[in-house]
Amino acid sequence: MSDLVWNETAIRRAMQLYFIMGSNNCSKAPLHVLNEAIEGGITMFQFREKGSGALKGDGKTKLAYQMREMCRRHGVPFIVNDDVDLALAIDADGVHVGQKDEAAAAVRLRIGSRLLGVSAYNREEAEAAIRCGADYVGVGPLFATKTKEDAKAASGLHVLAELREAGITIPIVGIGGITAANAGEVIRFGADGVSVITAISLAEQPAAAVRELRQAVLAGKS
Ligand SMILES: Cc1ncc(COP(=O)(O)OP(=O)(O)O)c(N)n1
Numbered sequence: 001m002s003d004l005v006w007n008e009t010a011i012r013r014a015m016q017l018y019f020i021m022g023s024n025n026c027s028k029a030p031l032h033v034l035n036e037a038i039e040g041g042i043t044m045f046q047f048r049e050k051g052s053g054a055l056k057g058d059g060k061t062k063l064a065y066q067m068r069e070m071c072r073r074h075g076v077p078f079i080v081n082d083d084v085d086l087a088l089a090i091d092a093d094g095v096h097v098g099q100k101d102e103a104a105a106a107v108r109l110r111i112g113s114r115l116l117g118v119s120a121y122n123r124e125e126a127e128a129a130i131r132c133g134a135d136y137v138g139v140g141p142l143f144a145t146k147t148k149e150d151a152k153a154a155s156g157l158h159v160l161a162e163l164r165e166a167g168i169t170i171p172i173v174g175i176g177g178i179t180a181a182n183a184g185e186v187i188r189f190g191a192d193g194v195s196v197i198t199a200i201s202l203a204e205q206p207a208a209a210v211r212e213l214r215q216a217v218l219a220g221k222s
């Protein structure tokens with residue numbers, strides 16, 4: 001069992017640079033990309049194996065397990081997207097679900113004290129996620145993205161400010177079209193961190209891309 005202890009400070013810290021990836025998001029070997037991203041300083045990782053060309057069955061489980069091992073060796077929290085059975089089978093540190101996935105309240109009951117992340121597009125969805133026991137919400141897509149096949153229209157950054165002005169204090173990570181050029185603004189509008197797929201997974205040098213993103217996040221906090 002993972003020995004990570006989650007309190008709000010630890011969650012906000014883990015949100016800072018949250019890398020998400022599946023094998024179909026990169027052009028180099030996924031384990032190599034993850035290793036580079038860890039070397040660069042990601043603070044959390046989500047295994048998101050879905051979409052065209054995604055691994056299934058044993059291949060998916062094997063890659064998830066190898067990635068979990070790599071993250072655990074380096075103290076990086078490992079989250080599984082959508083697949084609660086897989087998360088439990090490989091002893092992940094948490095699960096992330098969206099509005100069309102298994103209901104967050106049911107997931108909370110199944111995963112106990114593991115981390116629960118829930119996607120929210122607006123205030124209503126964020127408030128419902130909190131009622132269901134979410135530890136953090138992933139808000140977006142903030143900017144246009146080609147990575148998620150069924151993504152909604154980009155909301156823009158104002159949704160982050162709206163959530164904070166409504167008194168929502170839960171850790172928030174922004175998602176969708178985030179790069180080093182806009183990550184600082186995501187933080188300034190109220191997020192605790194940024195979650196990123198292609199800006200790292202398709203970077204020529206993932207470690208350097210992570211460092212640039214972290215600098216932008218730190219600048220947004222200052
Ligand atoms: C951190 C984070 N935020 C949002 C999402 C999106 O989840 P969802 O809406 O369920 O879409 P899929 O990723 O499952 O396609 C996320 N994965 N992570």
Ligand SMILES: Cc1ncsc1CCOP(=O)(O)O
Pocket residue numbers: 140141144145146147148151175176177178195196197198199
């Ligand atoms: C999973 C997900 N949920 C909302 S946007 C998105 C994709 C983000 O990918 P990228 O960082 O490449 O825009």
Ligand SMILES: [Mg+2]
Pocket residue numbers: 081082096097098099101
């Ligand atoms: Mg989902």
